[in-house]
Amino acid sequence: MRTLCWRYDIRDGNAMTKQFIYDAREESIVDMWLFIIVNTTILALLINVLSISMGTSDVAAHLLYVPIAIAAYWYPNRGMIYSFIVSAAYFTIVFIITNGSPPLLVSALIKCVVFVGVAAVISSLAIHMQKSEMKYRGIFNHTEAGTGLVNVKDLTIVEVNQRFASVLGYNQDDLTHLTFSELWVDTTERELFFSQLNRVGSVETFETRFYTKMGGHRWVLLSGGTLSDNTFVCALVDISDRKKAEEELVIKDHAIRSSINAIAMLDLDHTITYVNHSLLKMMGSYDDREFIGKRARQFIGGSKNVEELRTALSEHGSWLGELILHKVDRSPFYVILWANMVNDDNGKPVCIMASFIDITDRKQMEVAKRKALEQIEKNIEQFAILGDHIRNPLAVIVGLTSLAAEELANKIIMQAREIDRILTQLDMGWIESDKVRDFIKRYYMVGTEEIEQEEVTTGSQETTGSPKTE
Numbered sequence: 019m020r021t022l023c024w025r026y027d028i029r030d031g032n033a034m035t036k037q038f039i040y041d042a043r044e045e046s047i048v049d050m051w052l053f054i055i056v057n058t059t060i061l062a063l064l065i066n067v068l069s070i071s072m073g074t075s076d077v078a079a080h081l082l083y084v085p086i087a088i089a090a091y092w093y094p095n096r097g098m099i100y101s102f103i104v105s106a107a108y109f110t111i112v113f114i115i116t117n118g119s120p121p122l123l124v125s126a127l128i129k130c131v132v133f134v135g136v137a138a139v140i141s142s143l144a145i146h147m148q149k150s151e152m153k154y155r156g157i158f159n160h161t162e163a164g165t166g167l168v169n170v171k172d173l174t175i176v177e178v179n180q181r182f183a184s185v186l187g188y189n190q191d192d193l194t195h196l197t198f199s200e201l202w203v204d205t206t207e208r209e210l211f212f213s214q215l216n217r218v219g220s221v222e223t224f225e226t227r228f229y230t231k232m233g234g235h236r237w238v239l240l241s242g243g244t245l246s247d248n249t250f251v252c253a254l255v256d257i258s259d260r261k262k263a264e265e266e267l268v269i270k271d272h273a274i275r276s277s278i279n280a281i282a283m284l285d286l287d288h289t290i291t292y293v294n295h296s297l298l299k300m301m302g303s304y305d306d307r308e309f310i311g312k313r314a315r316q317f318i319g320g321s322k323n324v325e326e327l328r329t330a331l332s333e334h335g336s337w338l339g340e341l342i343l344h345k346v347d348r349s350p351f352y353v354i355l356w357a358n359m360v361n362d363d364n365g366k367p368v369c370i371m372a373s374f375i376d377i378t379d380r381k382q383m384e385v386a387k388r389k390a391l392e393q394i395e396k397n398i399e400q401f402a403i404l405g406d407h408i409r410n411p412l413a414v415i416v417g418l419t420s421l422a423a424e425e426l427a428n429k430i431i432m433q434a435r436e437i438d439r440i441l442t443q444l445d446m447g448w449i450e451s452d453k454v455r456d457f458i459k460r461y462y463m464v465g466t467e468e469i470e471q472e473e474v475t476t477g478s479q480e481t482t483g484s485p486k487t488e
Contacts, residue, residue: 106130165253
């Protein structure tokens with residue numbers, strides 16, 4: 019039928035060439051059938067003329083079914099008109115040869131009605147077939163999935179649509195010169211596909227790789243089903259981009275899972291959706307089910323910190339600071355939290371990524387340093403008081419030397435001066451110790467609260483070396 023003339027989209031050069039080929043082929047077929055219709059009609063009418071003249075018209079009339087059926091099939095829109103013309107010609111022949119015999123005319127009229135009825139039935143069926151063919155061609159040629167027909171016996175590619183060819187970088191003519199088995203990269207997967215196809219008759223969502231025209235390969239999702247004419251239909255969808263994205267996600271997931279940094283993922287309601295192994299270890303757990311699905315605030319000490327975190331994420335998209343977390347056994351420890359809002363390609367927030375660093379040891383070291391400094395300050399004060407306490411009795415001893423003999427008094431005074439010199443050196447050492455203490459306070463973040471209060475009082479604008487993040 020003539021429905022094949024529109025089977026390819028004229029926007030594509032190769033498809034347009036293909037369309038012209040099918041147009042020419044279809045025109046030649048139509049011309050051949052037109053020749054057959056005309057000649058069979060003439061032959062059938064001549065035989066009927068001869069048969070009616072000899073008085074045997076019942077059998078010869080059935081020969082007219084042949085051209086009528088062919089015409090109704092190949093020209094469904096004109097089949098009825100052609101059957102009327104043939105019927106009128108047959109009725110005229112009967113009328114002329116029989117000189118208008120009523121019985122023969124009635125018989126001829128009935129046959130003509132049957133001729134028209136047969137043409138009407140065949141034409142309607144042909145039109146229905148044309149519509150079905152048009153639907154099939156529309157689906158076949160314009161679907162997003164690559165579709166092809168393959169011969170079951172020799173696996174030659176009978177026909178493919180443009181999408182099938184473009185996925186692999188071919189044009190449609192190239193693929194008809196290849197076999198379906200040549201497209202497979204993995205022969206084991208190919209055997210598995212055909213084994214299932216032969217056993218069940220259909221295969222769905224089979225992932226494999228096909229060679230491209232340039233020698234590379236593409237990942238495709240392949241489905242197939244056998245047909246009744248020793249062919250099977252296969253549909254493929256290019257999933258190369260999806261496979262690449264999946265591989266990238268696997269790599270990223272492995273990197274996050276194996277990272278030494280403790281990492282958690284939260285949804286926009288601050289519900290935990292993922293924790294890596296480092297965070298589990300930090301929290302004293304081995305099962306992520308103890309965290310997934312729970313609110314993050316259950317593990318954060320202090321509601322003020324939670325609200326500060328929420329506000330910073332909603333307004334600025336990130337937050338960096340120190341927090342107290344509670345382990346599974348509810349024991350607290352200090353961490354530095356870096357939380358960031360994760361956005362999609364359109365800039366819409368999709369989740370929150372949080373990274374934790376345990377600073378409990380550092381905090382404990384700061385406490386130890388602070389205690390040590392406090393002890394140093396106490397020692398300095400005690401040594402200063404002790405020096406004064408030593409000088410007072412020493413002055414009394416020097417005063418009492420006036421009662422002793424001159425030689426003995428000189429020796430006592432000499433020793434007293436030596437003691438005073440040592441005490442003076444100790445006093446100089448306390449002054450140096452005060453400088454050391456101030457240095458420790460400023461640059462080792464020990465006792466900084468006292469310095470900050472002092473600077474606020476005196477209006478000092480000195481910058482500390484490494485201010486502690488609160």
